[in-house]
Amino acid sequence: MGVVVVLLVVLAGVGVAGGVGAIVVNQNHPDRVVELQQQAEPEVIDYGSR
Amino acid sequence: MRPNGLKLYATCAGLTLAVLAPVLMPGYVLVYDMVFTPRQPLNAVAFGLSEALPRAVPVDAVVALATLVVPGQLVQKLALAAIFFVGALGAGKLVPTDKTGVRIVAAVAYTWNAYVAERLFLGHWTLLLGYAALPWVAMAGLRMRANEPRAWTRLVLTMLPAVLSAPGGLLALGTALATAGRRKVLPVLGIGVVLNAPWWVPSLLHSGLSDPAGVTAFSARAENWGGPVLSVLGLGGVWNGEVVPISRTNPVLPVITVVLTVAALLGLRELARRMPATRNLTILGAIGVLLAVIATLPGGATAMTAAIEHVPGAGLLRDGQKWVAWWALPFAIGLAVITERLNARMLVAVLLMGLLPDLAWGGFGRLEPVDYPADWARVRELLDDQPGDVAVLPLSAFRRFDWNDRRTQLDPAPRYLPGTTVADDALSVGGRLIAGEDPRAARLRAHDYTGISWVLVEYGTPGRADENLLKRLEKVYDGPELALYKVPGVPPAAPNGPPVAPVVLAWIAAGSLICVSLLWRRLLVGRFAPPQREE
Incomplete structure (x- = not known):
């Protein structure tokens, strides 16, 4: 019983995390970053930016 | 339990x-610095025995050994x-x-x-x-x-x-x-x-400093x-x-x-x-x-x-x-x-x-598994058992391929191809260039291909390959993703890394400590030790 409760709580956590994450990611439209990169591809690819 | x-x-x-x-x-x-390949080469670079600073030692050697069986x-x-x-x-x-x-x-x-x-x-x-x-x-x-x-x-x-x-x-x-x-x-x-010796010994044997x-x-x-x-x-x-x-x-x-x-x-x-x-x-x-x-x-x-x-x-x-x-x-x-x-x-x-x-x-x-295009396996087959080092173009440490949804990723060539691959190791952060640490990559940037026997060109990623250089080479393979060129008349490069003996000793020391620990815990040797208080 206890294990089931824990699993349910973990699943709930994942559900909350997943749901909120999906909304956040969708709102911020991550493909926009890729689109901008593709518009002006540099000769040397950035390792990252600050 | x-x-x-x-x-x-x-x-x-x-x-x-x-x-x-x-x-x-x-x-x-x-993605970024994470590169895995079907079978990573077990070469001198993996043990820190190349001119470059041993930044992926000993993990490259361990992964190479693991991919021999898995x-x-x-x-x-x-x-x-x-x-x-x-x-x-x-x-x-x-x-x-x-x-x-x-x-x-x-x-x-x-x-x-x-x-x-x-x-x-x-x-x-x-x-x-x-x-x-x-x-x-x-x-x-x-x-x-x-x-x-x-x-x-x-x-x-x-x-x-x-x-x-x-x-x-x-x-x-x-x-x-x-x-x-x-x-x-x-x-x-x-x-x-002792356990860290496989990376700090070759690091000490290199004289290179990082770009401030x-x-x-x-x-x-x-x-x-x-x-x-x-x-x-x-x-x-x-x-x-x-x-x-x-x-x-x-x-x-x-x-x-x-x-x-x-x-x-x-x-x-x-x-x-x-x-x-x-x-x-x-x-x-x-x-x-x-x-x-x-x-x-x-x-x-x-x-x-x-x-x-x-x-x-x-x-x-x-x-x-x-x-x-x-x-x-x-x-x-x-x-x-x-x-x-x-x-x-x-x-x-x-x-x-x-x-x-x-x-x-x-x-x-952000993390999504993809398959390497077939060209990669084909080029690896062509280079199997062939002597000589491979230079990779375009000169850039990172790649963005369509087949990986244009994620920024480290060039997989050094860990995919057999033998030694020389790739650019200069890093660009927000357009600002941070110098690399591999003298051979620096020579490539200066168009000095001394000691290079093969040139691999990766398509579909930003950057250009020097067409004048490629015209002088013999094309061995040309696929949709990769092209392989042979540099005529260049002998295989001689290893020019740190001395081998200290690095081998470092590996022996670390390996011995691990073996003794296992023996001490699991086999007869450990039974001579006093009994444990609690376990």
Whole structure:
């Protein structure tokens, strides 16, 4: 019983995390970053930016 | 197994699946520094015996050996799963409590946080393997402190995942020193020095210094209005803004970070009554935070620049946020202990996950397995058993291929092709170039192809190959993704790395220590040791 409760709580956590994450990611439209990169591809690819 | 133990294991498995479920599909996750290939070459570079600074030693050699028997994608999935499962389980077990809920909070706090998310999305899986080992190293250190027989063998074995990389090895050594106490400094140092020898010996044999421009480029970054110090205290602050989860810009986060930090410190005060070395772990955490933010403090960048300009190996300090791992452990167990008096411990665990929802499901598209195009296997076949080094064009350390959804990824050629591959190692951060450390790559940038027998051109990624150069070469293969050229008349390059003998001795020393530890624990030899107090 206890294990089931824990699993349910973990699943709930994942559900909350997943749901909120999906909304956040969708709102911020991550493909926009890729689109901008593709518009002006540099000769040397950035390792990252600050 | 006790029922409450089962709950902890179930939580660790749940955390692992919550992050890595999409990663477990067939294929290779190729993102930033994380490169896995079907079969990694076991060459001189993997042992630090090339001209370049040995930055991926000994992990490249270990992965190469592993992929001799297991496909590379399985090695990758096992390594990534171990980060979450082993790390969470270790943090949970480290807390001295009889309440499983408290252990679960520690497990969640240690693995579901910004440090793990940012380093995972940056592809720093070896660093994270070391991170996952830290709670186990701490437990082994505490056993040494208590003079338990054969505890040193446990320390050797728990440090193994960490010593795959230089930062991981140092993180583990610091944790072991903090937990084992003053009276065990010498044996712990001895173990640390020997186990880390496969990377520090070849590093000492190289005379190269790192580019000091990396100090500011790789310094901790403010993720919200709280600035770099609060970002780091909340276990975030990695230099690369592209890998930072969007939830880290949450405007409430600095306040929550202060609350959680105070709660963790109160928990550590309570924990100090039950667990020796709590104070040392807290001090180590403070050192980690200081190292992480030092380049952002007045005068800190100047001091670090001077160190990197003049001290070989000081380049290790330039991405200082990685040392926050030392704070993550006391933070997680302190936070867990403070929840001991709460009835809603599970709620705390769920809330910790809710603060960073975008770590779930492989970061929602950040980590996604892909297959290498068939050209890669074809070129590898052509180069099998062929002597000579391969130069890779376009000259750029990173790639963006359509077949990997144009994610930024390290060039896979050095780990895919047999033999030695010379690729550019200069790094561009926000358009600012940070010089590389491989003299052979520097010669390629100067159009000097001395000692190169083959040229591989990768298509579909930014950058150009020198057409005038290619016209002078013999085309051996031309596919949709790759072209291979033979350089006529060039003899195979002679190895020009550090002397082999010290490096071999380093591997023998580390290997011997591991073997003796295993024998001492498992076989007859260990039976001559005094009986254990408790196990």
